[in-house]
Amino acid sequence: MLQKVFQLVGLIVLGIHVCSYQFNNIDKHMKYFAISVEYVVHKFNEDQDDEFAYKVLQVWRSQHQRWTWIFLIDLELGRTICKKYEEDIDSCPLQHGPGVKKVRCIYIVESLIWITQFKVMNSTCIQT
Template structure:
């Protein structure tokens, strides 16, 4: 029994990299994936203390957990000149100069599109 402990600790240390076999690539333009991206971006903007909205710049990774509707995505976001609650953030210009922040975020979103229900399971972001 004790010989299993080092193996378990090793797997815990590797974290999400060990579980990457559970996800498969999906099209970035797929309807369900696009809805999850929209939800993740909205959640990011709503929980950001910044007054300005961020918009999607690039989808680095688009994956779905096998046999489920849980999506893993790496997104590059850019700070716009628009406020969070403005109508058309997608067409809003990016901030330039020192205020022009960009972040890379990894989101895991569970979706139930038939019920229009989304749940953010994980979110990590870092400035780039």
């Protein structure tokens, strides 16, 4: 229970921090945003001790900071039955039963797509 409280406080603090960036809504299918989403999901899977991969269930917010390539990515991830280093995670079915896990994450990412460079400036994830 205490862990959930700390995670909630973390999301609130990140939300306050995000407000100072003055983000604007963009189309979640915009090429550079979509590539940045792929990067953060890959990074999330790499950083997890879990042997199973997570995939995007829903993009809640797609925003960017005006005149920059800094994106706010707010998404929900679901745990799949596939291992995290398999080829096509997007087509993997989600787990059912007691192993079911969903995670809500907010990332602030600077994306320099033309040189394939990404920098996660801030991130917060909580299990839902």
